Amino acid sequence: MRREYDLQTDVLATVVATTPVTLKHVALLTAFATRTDFRDARYVTTRDTWSARPARLVTADGIEIASDYRAWVEQQLAEHGGNAEAVCTANRTKGYLLTEVQPVLHYFSHDRGGDQDNFVQLEVWEEQEFIARELFARQATDWGRPTIDDLRNGHPDSGFEERLERRDLGTPRYRLGRAIDMRVFTALVESLFSDRHRRDGDRLLRVTDTSTGSESVRSVREFTPGYDQHISRERRFFDDWTESSAGQSGERICTRWIFQTSDWTDPKAVRWISFVPGWGHNQKVAAVKDTHRLDAYGLFGRLNQFDRRIGMPFAWYFYGLHGNLVKDGHLERILEAAEQGLIVLPENNYRVLRRWRDLPYGF
Structure with a gap:
């Protein structure tokens, strides 16, 4: 079909x-x-x-x-x-x-x-x-x-x-x-995600107050601040690239990443469509490892060295979303260090990283 x-x-x-x-x-x-x-x-x-x-x-x-x-x-x-x-x-x-x-x-x-x-x-x-x-x-x-x-x-x-x-x-x-x-594929991903997310948000839950014993019925949306602002991880991947130093430097995502797509319908006739990004580098790139002995400044230096090997800024963030070359723990440590003033991140990269910590995603 x-x-x-x-x-x-x-x-x-x-x-x-x-x-x-x-x-x-x-x-x-x-x-x-x-x-x-x-x-x-x-x-x-x-x-x-x-x-x-x-x-x-x-x-x-x-x-x-x-x-x-x-x-x-x-x-x-x-x-x-x-x-x-x-x-x-x-x-x-x-x-x-x-x-x-x-x-x-x-x-x-x-x-x-x-x-x-x-x-x-x-x-x-x-x-x-x-x-x-x-x-x-x-x-x-x-x-x-x-x-x-x-x-x-x-x-x-x-x-x-x-x-x-x-x-x-x-x-x-x-x-x-x-x-x-x-472009059509990603728009379809987001459309199906939004419809499913909206329906899930309408689900009603019965809640019991443990201190008073009173019961109430509330929707999933009411339990989740900012629920209607959620977007698919596929859309976020492109948006993060656009806002961050990766996109702002002129790098095009389609020359750096490939996308392994999936489109199937389950037995209940629900369609599921998504992609998993895969790095497009063609040289051998070593993983960022043995970082537990490094302080935040040393880790940041190691990640910047990783960027130089890849050949673009803020590459470590996107590799941290998928694969085993950069761990999500590295992303968390860098954000904490930036908020403590131990390292300096460009404001746009800080926003992307903070948004990821507030609502983590990955592939």
């Missing part, structure tokens, strides 16, 4: 799929600039945390048996009454090789300027197909029986497959993952 923020088109998918993989994605960036509306797209970062997945089934001579391994498995299961062991027995002597695809995910952003959320995030998969092993052991083993899940995942005889030297098939290829209008 196409979502409100989806900008994928068949034309865009074709442009991506037909562009060769080159060093630093030069060809793809050129294609974006000359063949799409995303003329100012730039590379942000890469994530390579995915395992290889089954792709095709071929013979030792390279003849294709099935272009879609999982579809072949389902057909085989249907022919053998859903018996995974029978499928293995029927195919053990055929010498079939399983090809797999190793994916990595590249993030690009097309900044449209203005508000910090006014950009398009482009997610592009780079995939390399290869042969690593025979699918079935030549002989059945006594080490357990293959399950249907084992078969579907391409490991019916896990630990006993004939291992081969990895052989790449062809060259890597690009495939369009998603093109997300982050």
Whole structure:
């Protein structure tokens, strides 16, 4: 189902799929600039945390048996009454090789300027197909029986497959993952949050005064000062960036962070949409640690050193909202030190930090 923020088109998918993989994605960036509306797209970062997945089934001579391994498995299961062991027995002597695809995910952003959320995030998969092993052991083993899940995942005889030297098939290829209008996405996040927050605020609670025993009924909103001023953590992330030295210095959030989006509907037909930011730096950055021996001034110096490594001001605050390079305890110590006059923070950064302490959030 196409979502409100989806900008994928068949034309865009074709442009991506037909562009060769080159060093630093030069060809793809050129294609974006000359063949799409995303003329100012730039590379942000890469994530390579995915395992290889089954792709095709071929013979030792390279003849294709099935272009879609999982579809072949389902057909085989249907022919053998859903018996995974029978499928293995029927195919053990055929010498079939399983090809797999190793994916990595590249993030690009097309900044449209203005508000910090006014950009398009482009997610592009780079995939390399290869042969690593025979699918079935030549002989059945006594080490357990293959399950249907084992078969579907391409490991019916896990630990006993004939291992081969990895052989790449062809060259890597690009495939369009998603093109997300982050301004529309964030507006939708905030709209759903506001509706849900308003409904939650209307809930009534029965309260008993322990000293008098009298009872009263009050709404959640009445119990929570400033309840109607709350906004989503996603909106706050952009707003904090805009107000702080990060945004005021001219840094654009879409060149520094990527956004792992989520959009799903629960069994009660309630839609949940959100994102988790991920840092976009491509160099190794050491965590701020061993700070318990440091006084506030020493900690502040360590955080400013962290900013220099990242290459922008107030980076430590945003890294403190997500990940393990900066801890939220560091944020608390810095705010306390600023309020005690031990260190000096720019006023805009102090406001952001104080607002975070008054109503903490993170990812």
